Amino acid sequence: MATGHTDPQRRDRIIAATLDLIAEEGLAGVSHRKIAARAGVPLGSMTYHFSGIDQLLREAFGRFTDHIVAVFDAYLSTPTDRDQARTAVAELVHALSEGPQRDLVLTQELYTLAARQPDYRELTHEWMRRSRTHLEQHFDPDTARQLDALIEGLTLHRALAREPHDRALTLEAIARITATEKRAP
Incomplete structure (x- = not known):
């Protein structure tokens, strides 16, 4: 070596x-x-x-969150209208929930670490901010925040369910959240 x-x-x-x-x-x-x-x-x-295990964990989880933000970018960078954006969000939910089990486990491990150790919350805050930036290309900030939470919740529920819900239900949930969206001036 x-x-x-x-x-x-x-x-x-x-x-x-x-x-x-x-x-x-x-x-x-x-x-x-x-x-x-x-x-x-x-x-x-x-x-x-x-310098220690803490620095290593921060950098490792930082790399992981970069990976997930790149997945967001892959789905949300191409829509040109609101309907395409809604469909892209649904596709993102299904890609994340049907994707590698590794990503689901790492997500939950990071959330648990951040819940126990406030110093790690900065990683999750930055991750959420970056995710919402992608969503805000298509939706107002409040709607983007709600969609970000919906994506995470639906992803987890679909990944762990014995019989995951289908795309139609995912699209319905997205449509409900975006139906009363504030329009940008």
């Missing part, structure tokens, strides 16, 4: 291994030793690249 100076991907492998470990074992299963083994790096390189 190359040294830290000649292995520019080492830091990225550590972050990726951290997210994989959290997804598989939860935050309680995370340790420097387990992450180093999973990343295939010497244990000493953990402290070379990160």
Whole structure:
């Protein structure tokens, strides 16, 4: 294995291994030793690249939230009218709920961490702000806030339901929230 100076991907492998470990074992299963083994790096390189587990978790969850915001962007950057935007939001809900179980688990692990440790709430606040920015391309800020919460709730319900609701119900919920939307001047 190359040294830290000649292995520019080492830091990225550590972050990726951290997210994989959290997804598989939860935050309680995370340790420097387990992450180093999973990343295939010497244990000493953990402290070379990160000041501690807190910095590593912040960066790992930051990378994860970047990934989810990119998913929002993929769905919400192309609609040209409100009906297309409503359909795009429904498609986003279904993509997130039918997507990798890993993303669902990481989302819940981050929410739990933020609920217990206020310092991590900044990550979730920034994530929500960035998500709403995508929604605000098509809806007023209050409606975007409601849609953001709806997306998260419907995604979780669909992902965990024995018989997930269909797109028609998702579209109906979106239509109800956006029906009384304030019009921009």
